[in-house]
Amino acid sequence: MTRRQIAALLRIAVGPLAVAGFFLPWAHGPGVLAANQFTGFTLVGFAGRLQQLDLSLTVGGGLWTARLAILGVVIAGSWQTLLAPMHSWHPGYPASGWYLVVFSVLAAAIGVAKSGLTLPPLGLASVFASAAFFLIASRVTPRAAGAAQD
Amino acid sequence: MAQRRYGIVITISLAVIAAAIGGVILLSSGKASDVDLTTAGLAPADPALYVAFNTDLSSSQWVAAFKLIERLGQENPQQLLKDTVADGGVDWEKDVAPFLGGNAAIYLRGFSISDLNVQGAAIVKCKDAKRALTVVQQQSGLDFTEQKYGGVTYFDGGGMFLARIGDHLVLAMDEESMREVIDVSSGKKPSLAGVGDFKSLRDELTTNFLAFVYMDASAFADGIFGGDRALKDALEASGAGDLALKPGAAVLGAKGEGFEFQAAAVGKAGDVSPMLAPRTSRFAPMVPADASIFFTTTKLAQTWKAVKGNSKSQLDTFFRDEGRYRNLDEALRAAGQEVGLKNIEELINLFTGEMAVAAWFPSLDESDAQVAVLAEVTDAADARRVMESVVASSATSKPRSETVNGVQMTFVRNDSGDELGYAFTDNYLVIGTAKAARSVVAKDFGPNLAGAAKYRATVKEMPTALGTFAYFDVANLLRLTTGGVPVDLDDAERVLQGAIVNFVEERGVARISAVITIAEK
Numbered sequence: 001m002t003r004r005q006i007a008a009l010l011r012i013a014v015g016p017l018a019v020a021g022f023f024l025p026w027a028h029g030p031g032v033l034a035a036n037q038f039t040g041f042t043l044v045g046f047a048g049r050l051q052q053l054d055l056s057l058t059v060g061g062g063l064w065t066a067r068l069a070i071l072g073v074v075i076a077g078s079w080q081t082l083l084a085p086m087h088s089w090h091p092g093y094p095a096s097g098w099y100l101v102v103f104s105v106l107a108a109a110i111g112v113a114k115s116g117l118t119l120p121p122l123g124l125a126s127v128f129a130s131a132a133f134f135l136i137a138s139r140v141t142p143r144a145a146g147a148a149q150d
Numbered sequence: 151m152a153q154r155r156y157g158i159v160i161t162i163s164l165a166v167i168a169a170a171i172g173g174v175i176l177l178s179s180g181k182a183s184d185v186d187l188t189t190a191g192l193a194p195a196d197p198a199l200y201v202a203f204n205t206d207l208s209s210s211q212w213v214a215a216f217k218l219i220e221r222l223g224q225e226n227p228q229q230l231l232k233d234t235v236a237d238g239g240v241d242w243e244k245d246v247a248p249f250l251g252g253n254a255a256i257y258l259r260g261f262s263i264s265d266l267n268v269q270g271a272a273i274v275k276c277k278d279a280k281r282a283l284t285v286v287q288q289q290s291g292l293d294f295t296e297q298k299y300g301g302v303t304y305f306d307g308g309g310m311f312l313a314r315i316g317d318h319l320v321l322a323m324d325e326e327s328m329r330e331v332i333d334v335s336s337g338k339k340p341s342l343a344g345v346g347d348f349k350s351l352r353d354e355l356t357t358n359f360l361a362f363v364y365m366d367a368s369a370f371a372d373g374i375f376g377g378d379r380a381l382k383d384a385l386e387a388s389g390a391g392d393l394a395l396k397p398g399a400a401v402l403g404a405k406g407e408g409f410e411f412q413a414a415a416v417g418k419a420g421d422v423s424p425m426l427a428p429r430t431s432r433f434a435p436m437v438p439a440d441a442s443i444f445f446t447t448t449k450l451a452q453t454w455k456a457v458k459g460n461s462k463s464q465l466d467t468f469f470r471d472e473g474r475y476r477n478l479d480e481a482l483r484a485a486g487q488e489v490g491l492k493n494i495e496e497l498i499n500l501f502t503g504e505m506a507v508a509a510w511f512p513s514l515d516e517s518d519a520q521v522a523v524l525a526e527v528t529d530a531a532d533a534r535r536v537m538e539s540v541v542a543s544s545a546t547s548k549p550r551s552e553t554v555n556g557v558q559m560t561f562v563r564n565d566s567g568d569e570l571g572y573a574f575t576d577n578y579l580v581i582g583t584a585k586a587a588r589s590v591v592a593k594d595f596g597p598n599l600a601g602a603a604k605y606r607a608t609v610k611e612m613p614t615a616l617g618t619f620a621y622f623d624v625a626n627l628l629r630l631t632t633g634g635v636p637v638d639l640d641d642a643e644r645v646l647q648g649a650i651v652n653f654v655e656e657r658g659v660a661r662i663s664a665v666i667t668i669a670e671k
Contacts, residue, residue: 032229035246042208044176044180045180075167087160090160
């Protein structure tokens, strides 16, 4: 198998990995929610339920941002799934890929700050892997990561 | 050029996909999920009492409950919960979190007050049942010996029996109950989850709650009265047996702006059914917005007729046994004569439609209560005759007439020196304290109750339609009982708003529902 073939396989895996990761565990709840394991999907819902609380505008806004940021993962994953096989020239392809990379870096930084260096839960690990695959694939076939050049 | 056009199509498709996925996930993930009562699958089919709790602290119910508790003045209740547990030397993450798998229940069976005997068990759906078992064993301080029954290992601590059945931890106070749960788990005995009455009551009540209670009143009566049939027979003979002795269930929950309660019974409402029909009150818009108490019911006359028709002999016996009257009819006549009528049924028979009582306190002083009774009447002439007799029986002055808002009103002073007023208009009767009755007729009180924000917010939170109900303006009533607006109202009193207790029959099921609303600080 050539490097380009491996890169093609990795590129195709990015989307499904991110989508699957969204529905797999991301984190345990803090404090009294220690028994709760949250997936990306349940985090979006839980943040929505928290918005019912009497929150300040800043905290409420922060929750909306967090919900949309997490939601962005599954949207980016589905864009990658649709565009990677034949339409990587479309600007949506690098945009969604880089979104996964930036999100993964931020999530990893938050994770390390909160829990130190530990293995991430399966769902988050899948999202990190999808971001890593995108980076690797775009290094082997830079064309894919820079649609603007097409 | 072709790729450019193709690119636009793809861009639009991506935008549509993003909107669809985002919309579906935002809607479905935020939706309140039902509490899956897995513990009912391990409880035997015939408990006297089964009480289950939602143990998912991230559920919409708990999030709402924590919010309402905060409004009541408790800052960060989640942290308080954790700290309270920690104060007892228990680590939340290691020793409590393993128990929180979604629901936990206690059931009681073989209940007897006479020999202080209770059979039953606690069943907990665990996040980590193995760890939960260890925690109980360690915290109990008992020495457990291993036993086996029906292929399940259980632990005998001498008065406490523990077992892990799948994701569930079972804790029984007697060995028989433990073996029963094991039999249920293996399918040898039927479970509560398969009982028709239990399933229908669960479906009738909201499936998203903090606590759920199922009670077989018949089994309770057996336990309390030692199987004596006397009470059961009396209840059945009175016609109340269907409601009182059939299984019932209740849920307690938190949502939006308040705590809610709802109860339902398998039995039919029977004779009182006409009073429990879902309806919109005609009189709520006819009393002032600051009414602190508002009670409404309907078809009292029809209900009385049905009750009397079906239970006359029991009521005759009751009055005969009381010793004052020979039978019901004599008691009704005597009651009527006390208010200037031949028979009190003359008064009862007036109330064929809605009847409401409203009370308000313009100066927030209990002694300045304004009370009005409003009732739909079909025969105004007969109603006038009855009311004139009733009022004349206690009047100490000659009635005087006055026209208010085009309606002729009658005012009279009673033997306590208070002035009463009444009038008939638009097929309804209004009677009450002179000020209140005049105000209702004159419609000069400004905003009405049906349009009041507090009343509307309370009605909005009701889990059922309204039937016969009482509304309380809790905030106002609290101020009354303390004799004016207290400076040091604590947080809880400051945020309590309205409350409704309601009786209604919906889809053939008699229900009690209640709600208390809590305002933002």
